[in-house]
Amino acid sequence: MKLKVTTNILTANEKIAEGNEKIFADAGVFVLNLMSSPGAGKTSLLEQTIIRLKDRVKVGVIEGDIAGADDAMRIDALGVPVVQINTGGACHLDANMINEVLGDLPIADLDILVIENVGNLVCPAEFKLGEHMKVAVLSITEGHDKPLKYPVMFQESKALIINKIDLKPFLDVDVEKIRRDAISLNPEITIFEVSCKTGEGLDAWVAWIETLIS
Amino acid sequence: MKLKVTTNILTANEKIAEGNEKIFADAGVFVLNLMSSPGAGKTSLLEQTIIRLKDRVKVGVIEGDIAGADDAMRIDALGVPVVQINTGGACHLDANMINEVLGDLPIADLDILVIENVGNLVCPAEFKLGEHMKVAVLSITEGHDKPLKYPVMFQESKALIINKIDLKPFLDVDVEKIRRDAISLNPEITIFEVSCKTGEGLDAWVAWIETLIS
Numbered sequence: 001m002k003l004k005v006t007t008n009i010l011t012a013n014e015k016i017a018e019g020n021e022k023i024f025a026d027a028g029v030f031v032l033n034l035m036s037s038p039g040a041g042k043t044s045l046l047e048q049t050i051i052r053l054k055d056r057v058k059v060g061v062i063e064g065d066i067a068g069a070d071d072a073m074r075i076d077a078l079g080v081p082v083v084q085i086n087t088g089g090a091c092h093l094d095a096n097m098i099n100e101v102l103g104d105l106p107i108a109d110l111d112i113l114v115i116e117n118v119g120n121l122v123c124p125a126e127f128k129l130g131e132h133m134k135v136a137v138l139s140i141t142e143g144h145d146k147p148l149k150y151p152v153m154f155q156e157s158k159a160l161i162i163n164k165i166d167l168k169p170f171l172d173v174d175v176e177k178i179r180r181d182a183i184s185l186n187p188e189i190t191i192f193e194v195s196c197k198t199g200e201g202l203d204a205w206v207a208w209i210e211t212l213i214s
Numbered sequence: 215m216k217l218k219v220t221t222n223i224l225t226a227n228e229k230i231a232e233g234n235e236k237i238f239a240d241a242g243v244f245v246l247n248l249m250s251s252p253g254a255g256k257t258s259l260l261e262q263t264i265i266r267l268k269d270r271v272k273v274g275v276i277e278g279d280i281a282g283a284d285d286a287m288r289i290d291a292l293g294v295p296v297v298q299i300n301t302g303g304a305c306h307l308d309a310n311m312i313n314e315v316l317g318d319l320p321i322a323d324l325d326i327l328v329i330e331n332v333g334n335l336v337c338p339a340e341f342k343l344g345e346h347m348k349v350a351v352l353s354i355t356e357g358h359d360k361p362l363k364y365p366v367m368f369q370e371s372k373a374l375i376i377n378k379i380d381l382k383p384f385l386d387v388d389v390e391k392i393r394r395d396a397i398s399l400n401p402e403i404t405i406f407e408v409s410c411k412t413g414e415g416l417d418a419w420v421a422w423i424e425t426l427i428s
Contacts (some may be wrong), residue, residue: 037251037252037253037333037335037356038251038335038356038360038363038364039251039353039355039356039357039360040356065363066336066363066364066365066366067362067363067364067365068359068362068363070359070362070363089336089340089366091305091334091336091337118336119251119335119363119364120305120334120335120336121251121252121333121334122280122303122305122332122334123305123337126303139253139355141253141353141355141378141381142251142252142253142254143253145282145284146252146253148281148282148284149252149279149280149281149282149284149333150252150280150281150333151280151281152280152303164355166384167355167381167384167385170380170381170384171381172411197386
């Protein structure tokens with residue numbers, strides 16, 4: 001019974017996601033769904049990416065949070081179009097929530113639209129939004145056991161950003177194990193190690209994004 | 215429509231949770247539901263708590279994870295009874311999952327049963343398991359914006375453990391803001407600052423737990 005309900009929700013979501021896909025294709029915008037645990041650094045990564053891209057690439061953002069507009073205000077301060085979705089309790093964005101806010105963004109003028117999902121290493125990976133790719137962010141402070149404990153996130157993502165590597169000297173964390181386990185779950189995954197605080201590794205990530213949208 | 219489905223699941227869960235409550239009352243065991251984001255340190259806190267309690271208090275553990283048995287093996291190494299639940303994709307434990315494993319634990323012999331939930335700062339707070347209290351763990355590496363962005367977790371918890379305070383010198387984090395926002399959401403919440411790595415703050419937490427089960 002519970003499984004049936006879940007299946008129905010996912011099927012309904014998939015239909016709306018297909019509609020979003022068509023809207024994105026018509027607008028010629030590349031769409032990235034950014035996912036992680038709470039506090040892994042999605043918004044910081046987005047800020048640093050926008051700063052490096054915005055002179056050459058037109059970026060737009062949809063922020064997803066259960067409550068509040070802190071993240072949208074951080075993005076707005078960078079001068080790029082942004083819409084905040086409050087899910088009102090739901091632990092992930094779904095395709096319908098995205099569909100409802102597309103009219104509030106100049107999507108035909110954008111090169112890339114980044115959707116920052118609700119902080120959650122589980123459910124966001126199961127709900128298609130109509131995006132071209134999913135990207136997972138994992139902070140090394142979360143520990144090296146995370147890929148095997150939350151496999152779907154790593155299986156569904158085209159890239160993995162391993163963030164906060166500036167903290168490596170102060171942690172007992174095996175970053176090689178994170179890489180190894182992520183690749184065992186998803187041999188095609190592209191992995192970047194970055195620090196949004198020091199800037200290390202961000203140029204390689206931004207260059208990779210540019211190859212995808214050019 | 216979507217809301218209706220959710221309400222039905224929550225209502226069904228509540229009934230089973232009431233059954234669990236009765237089983238726990240008959241067994242005379244105090245039950246704690248431990249929740250956090252992935253990697254905030256629930257298992258480390260549990261290990262450190264067991265080490266400090268186990269000579270005086272009989273502890274049992276239910277581990278909840280989407281996949282794997284790493285956490286149960288860590289607890290088993292301490293010589294306390296433990297059962298691992300794999301949710302097979304579900305992002306939280308529910309009352310029925312707990313009910314199904316109670317026969318695998320000597321609950322009538324236990325003083326305290328700790329249920330370590332799936333790493334997720336959202337959904338676990340909404341599903342009663344029949345526990346006496348919920349406790350939230352937040353690592354300072356997750357940032358000081360988390361209580362206001364994930365309010366239900368902090369509203370539902372009787373205590374908040376602020377973990378990894380040994381990393382404070384290396385982070386731009388305002389721990390006072392975490393305290394202030396958690397208290398604004400839940401004036402009755404008891405807050406502990408700890409480091410499971412250095413042991414700082416753990417004695418106060420363990421002493422508090424002992425007052426609850428004595």
